[in-house]
Amino acid sequence: xxxxxxxxxxxxxxxxxxxxxxxxxxxGYPITPQSEIIExxxxxxxxxxxxxxxxxxxxxxxxxxxxxxxxxAGKRVFTTSSSPGVALMQEGISFMAGSEIPGVIVNVQRxxxxxxxxxxxxxxxxxxxxxxxxxxxxVIVLAPNSVQEMADFMDLAFTLAFRYRNPAMxxxxxxxxxxxxxxxxxxxxxxxxxxxxxxxxxxxxxxxxKDRQPNILTSLELKPEIMEARNIHLQEKYATIRxxxxxxxxxxxxxxxxxxxAFGSAARIxxxxxxxxxxxxxxxxxxxxxxxWPFPERQLAEIAKGKKGILVAEINAGQMVEDVRLAINGAxxxxxxxxxxxxxxxxxxxxxxLETKMMRK
Amino acid sequence: MKKEIxxxxxxxxxxxxxxxxxxxxxxxxxxxxxxxxxYGPEQRGGTANCTVIVSDERISSPILSRYDxxxxxxxxxxxxxxPLIKPGGILIYxxxxxxxxxxxxDIHIYQIDAMDKAAELKNAKxxxxxxxxxxLKVCPVVSTDGLKKALYKTLPERHHEMIPxxxxxxxxxxxxxxxx
Numbered sequence: 416x417x418x419x420x421x422x423x424x425x426x427x428x429x430x431x432x433x434x435x436x437x438x439x440x441x442x443g444y445p446i447t448p449q450s451e452i453i454e455x456x457x458x459x460x461x462x463x464x465x466x467x468x469x470x471x472x473x474x475x476x477x478x479x480x481x482x483x484x485x486x487x488a489g490k491r492v493f494t495t496s497s498s499p500g501v502a503l504m505q506e507g508i509s510f511m512a513g514s515e516i517p518g519v520i521v522n523v524q525r526x527x528x529x530x531x532x533x534x535x536x537x538x539x540x541x542x543x544x545x546x547x548x549x550x551x552x553x554v555i556v557l558a559p560n561s562v563q564e565m566a567d568f569m570d571l572a573f574t575l576a577f578r579y580r581n582p583a584m585x586x587x588x589x590x591x592x593x594x595x596x597x598x599x600x601x602x603x604x605x606x607x608x609x610x611x612x613x614x615x616x617x618x619x620x621x622x623x624x625k626d627r628q629p630n631i632l633t634s635l636e637l638k639p640e641i642m643e644a645r646n647i648h649l650q651e652k653y654a655t656i657r658x659x660x661x662x663x664x665x666x667x668x669x670x671x672x673x674x675x676x677a678f679g680s681a682a683r684i685x686x687x688x689x690x691x692x693x694x695x696x697x698x699x700x701x702x703x704x705x706x707x708w709p710f711p712e713r714q715l716a717e718i719a720k721g722k723k724g725i726l727v728a729e730i731n732a733g734q735m736v737e738d739v740r741l742a743i744n745g746a747x748x749x750x751x752x753x754x755x756x757x758x759x760x761x762x763x764x765x766x767x768x769l770e771t772k773m774m775r776k
Numbered sequence: 777m778k779k780e781i782x783x784x785x786x787x788x789x790x791x792x793x794x795x796x797x798x799x800x801x802x803x804x805x806x807x808x809x810x811x812x813x814x815y816g817p818e819q820r821g822g823t824a825n826c827t828v829i830v831s832d833e834r835i836s837s838p839i840l841s842r843y844d845x846x847x848x849x850x851x852x853x854x855x856x857x858x859p860l861i862k863p864g865g866i867l868i869y870x871x872x873x874x875x876x877x878x879x880x881x882d883i884h885i886y887q888i889d890a891m892d893k894a895a896e897l898k899n900a901k902x903x904x905x906x907x908x909x910x911x912l913k914v915c916p917v918v919s920t921d922g923l924k925k926a927l928y929k930t931l932p933e934r935h936h937e938m939i940p941x942x943x944x945x946x947x948x949x950x951x952x953x954x955x956x
Contacts, residue, residue: 422803422811448815533816594838595796595811597803680838687837763841 509548909949
């Protein structure tokens with residue numbers, strides 16, 4: 416079904432898109448609300464077609480370390496989980512960042528803390544954008560707001576991960592994972608050959624050749640002088656990513672008096688809130704960060720100039736709002752609205768928050 | 777045209793699949809569609825619902841505060857969603873197990889006794905298709921042709937022999953629904 420329009424859940428779209436963008440392997444452990452990913456992969460049996468490997472690992476810790484190993488060999492490999500499972504993976508992600516290993520992690524968030532609930536949430540924003548493990552590192556974070564973007568971001572995440580030799584994360588949630596929408600799937604790309612991997616990933620641990628020293632992938636270095644140099648290299652890389660890879664969307668921002676800033680499913684809900692507010696004659700626009708790290712700080716600061724106020728709508732207790740405040744730096748009043756613990760706000764609630772918190776009605 | 781629909785009832789009544797079939801039918805007619813289920817313990821006997829949006833234009837939120845159409849198949853669903861129907865909107869309910877009848881005068885209310893009818897036809901499984909037929913009679917969100925195409929598209933081939941029975945159930949629903 417090349418380029419055919421179909422109706423899929425966000426979770427299913429991840430599975431289809433991963434196979435089609437030439438992924439080499441999936442390692443994961445089921446957890447609600449994203450189990451359809453491993454279910455769909457099992458149903459599609461890509462090992463019979465593209466040769467992609469699908470492994471149900473014994474745990475999330477095992478999954479992420481399998482990703483470390485597979486990606487260390489230059490393969491396009493990924494894992495998927497939901498919040499408590501992604502928490503378990505943080506050590507592995509930190510190790511990948513330290514060894515500059517380019518894997519993809521998909522987090523279909525649910526409410527926390529702890530085991531929390533199986534209902535949707537966006538409360539892993541800090542964990543994703545600050546680097547949930549130890550050390551000075553960043554993960555590239557993409558936030559899809561539709562089933563189409565779930566499909567599109569799979570290839571993009573792999574591309575960015577390999578371009579920068581860095582873990583990349585798709586930060587989704589139970590709303591986007593569970594809902595069905597129209598989606599155009601990408602065309603089937605072939606998996607990379609051993610030769611291509613040798614050429615594109617000279618760092619990969621796939622056997623020494625006579626013309627070079629052995630490749631070693633490790634995050635451990637006991638000499639602080641060398642470790643500092645390595646950290647400086649990482650920071651320079653992150654600066655390049657900040658410079659080149661910021662992505663965002665704006666709707667009706669030009670003439671707006673007020674902005675809603677929201678990502679992922681909250682951005683979809685806020686788009687409706689914007690429509691309702693405009694229906695009442697209030698000029699409201701929507702700014703949607705697509706990359707949460709790097710955060711579109713300069714772009715937001717520019718667009719926010721002269722606005723009367725910004726409402727940050729999130730399905731958490733106030734996380735992205737900190738990045739918004741840093742970007743705005745006091746130039747415009749910034750307020751937050753959120754629901755917690757698996758409750759998803761409806762569009763009317765955000766309109767009311769706009770009216771009470773921003774317009775002082 | 778844009779219709780924002782909530783379908784709600786007991787888990788196991790076919791609420792989610794009814795919504796899915798409706799969404800697929802919209803897809804067959806080149807419309808924008810979104811299907812958003814409640815998920816979790818509902819599937820084991822509680823109340824299940826799904827929001828379906830069928831539109832000619834881009835769809836913003838999959839989560840809604842007000843609906844054009846509510847299809848409610850038990851008392852808790854009626855109590856929860858009747859107040860959320862937009863003035864001038866449509867309420868469709870099955871009177872089976874309904875103690876407090878719907879009471880708004882600013883919406884169109886239709887009754888469809890699909891539970892009894894399915895029992896009479898000795899086929900509980902077509903219950904949701906009877907209800908869907910009722911919806912298409914009072915508000916043709918999609919055409920019956922689109923619906924038929926969706927069934928052929930989504931059901932595995934070994935179940936295609938069941939499609940005529942399902943389309944008959946749709947017709948039964950169209951004949952059965954009445955203004956309350």
